[in-house]
Structure formats: C-alpha cells, structure tokens
Amino acid sequence: MSEFKIGVRVMPREVILDTQGRAVEKLLKQKQIEVGHCRVGRFVELDFNEASQDMALSKAKLIAETVLHNPLIETFELIPMSVTGR
C-alpha cells in the first residue's frame, strides 16, 4: 500500500458567467496589470492509501463526480500529484 495524493481541479464551464474571474479581472485592470482573461475554479487535494494509483484515481473520480463538481455548471480534471511510502 502507498499514499497517493490526487488533485481535483474543478472549473466553471465556459458557458457559465464566471463571476469570480470577472471580479479578479476588474481588480487587475484597476491596478493596471494586463491580463487577457481570468477564470477562477477550485483545487482539492485528496490523499488515499491504496495498492495502486489506478485505484486511488478511481476513488477520486467517484468523489469528484458525486460531490466535488456539479456537471451542469462545472468540469473537473484529476491530477496525480505524489506517491509516498512504497
């Protein structure tokens, strides 16, 4: 068994008005910092004690699908981050 850290990146769908991104854009503009477009999502780290990375990824996928993201308004991506203790 090893410790697997899996990241879940959740982003608002393109069709959704990303209000947080707009707020950040506005602030950057006020500070005269040039930026084309800013989108704000969230990043969640999950730690699993599993026999393989595939098993950790499949658990992370289930959590992301059922809790961490709402498919109507968001997309998610799984990002393996680290393995320790093998």
Place this chain on the structure above:
Amino acid sequence: MSPTNIRSDHQQKNPSNRSGNSSAKTSRSKVGVIRFPGTNCDRDVFEALEMVGLNPEWLWHLDRFEAKKYAALILPGGFSFGDYLRAGALASRSPVMDSVREAAQYGMPILGICNGFQILCESHLLPGALVKNASLRFQDQWVNLRLVNSHRSFGATLQPGASLALPIAHGEGRFYTPLDELKRLWDAQQIWFTYSENPNGSLQDIAGVMNKEKNVVALMPHPERAMQAWMGSEDGRIIFETLLG
C-alpha cells in the same frame, strides 16, 4: 444564533409554539421544517406556518423521518455548511436528505426557499443550478413575481399571471440550465414563477421551478418575509395558507 442554540431548539421540537393546542392539530397540518448548520430563515418559516394555522415541527440535518408523519416539508433559506463547494452542495448530501428523497418519491409537497432551492437542485430533486448573481453582488431587495404555472399545494389558488411582491436576499440566485433543458421545463409546465424585472441574471427571468411530478417546488424569494402589511407585503401568506387544503 449559535449552533448550540439551534441544537437545543431542535431537541425541544416546537420552541415557539405558543398556541398550546398543537395536539389538537392533525398530521394533515404538520409541516416539517428542515434545518442545517447555517440555516437562518427557519424561525421565520416556523412562525409563518403557525400564523396560517399549520403545525410546524423542526427536523435537523442528521434526522431521518417517516414521510407519512408530515403533510409537507419546507427547506428554509439562509446558508448551509458555509455553502462550501457550491451553495447547498454539502447540505444535499446530509442524512435528512435521504428521507426527503423518499418523501419526494412518495409524492409529498416539498418547498425550498432560497438556500432550500439551492439544496433541492444539488439533490437532483429539482432541475438546474443556482449560480452567482450576474451583478457579482449579494442582492437584498423587493421583487415582483409572475406566476407561470400553478402549484397544487403551495399557493394553489393563484392563477397563471398572478403577481406577488416578495423580497429576495441572495448572492447565488441566478437560475441556470442548458437551453435544451430550459425549453423542456417550459414545455412540461415546470416553471413556477418568473421575475417581472430580472434582478440577478436568471435565465429567462426564472425565479421558481418544480419537478416533473410537480410535488417538489422552490423559489428564490422569501414568502415568509411577506406575511403582514407591516413587513411590506402580505403576498407570501398564500404560499403557506393553501397547504391547509
């Protein structure tokens, strides 16, 4: 209100029932009012129900209950679990929501108000999602609503086209669903209320929707805050009164 107070109120079941005759009321008038950590319109809803002669009873997010005990359920507004991840997301995964889902299948009338609307969408008991207001701000103001399709339990005597003045108070009230689903909702007569003037960027001015079976229903404005003339409007009463049948 501290979480400790909420818990102790819950254990007392009916803290503000001053009528003293609740035992005379039947389960026909018993309405479960569901509270999550962060709910803050619960007492308003409780008192609004008492005001129209109904018999409210608290339900806590950890409770499970038998559907046949209640004539209806209400999920009041406020916040829930800090609205972390998304508004209503964590509350929708609470133990009490398993019983709410069973009650919904059983055909019980269930009303969500504001955060209750968000929780019902996150629970997949209602279509769509509620995302941040287009204004990027929390909005607290009076709005005029137009009834699109009557609901058989909440505000049942209202006819399509009827107008209600109710207050809103939300940061995430912009109703969103993909356009093909939106068309399906209109065709299936699942739109309950629209705003006369859209305050938050909701798609097609939608303020309230119902499920396909028409027993689960929700709106962003707060009828419990418009129960008497001194509150600014009495238009909210009818939403609760018609539960008496």
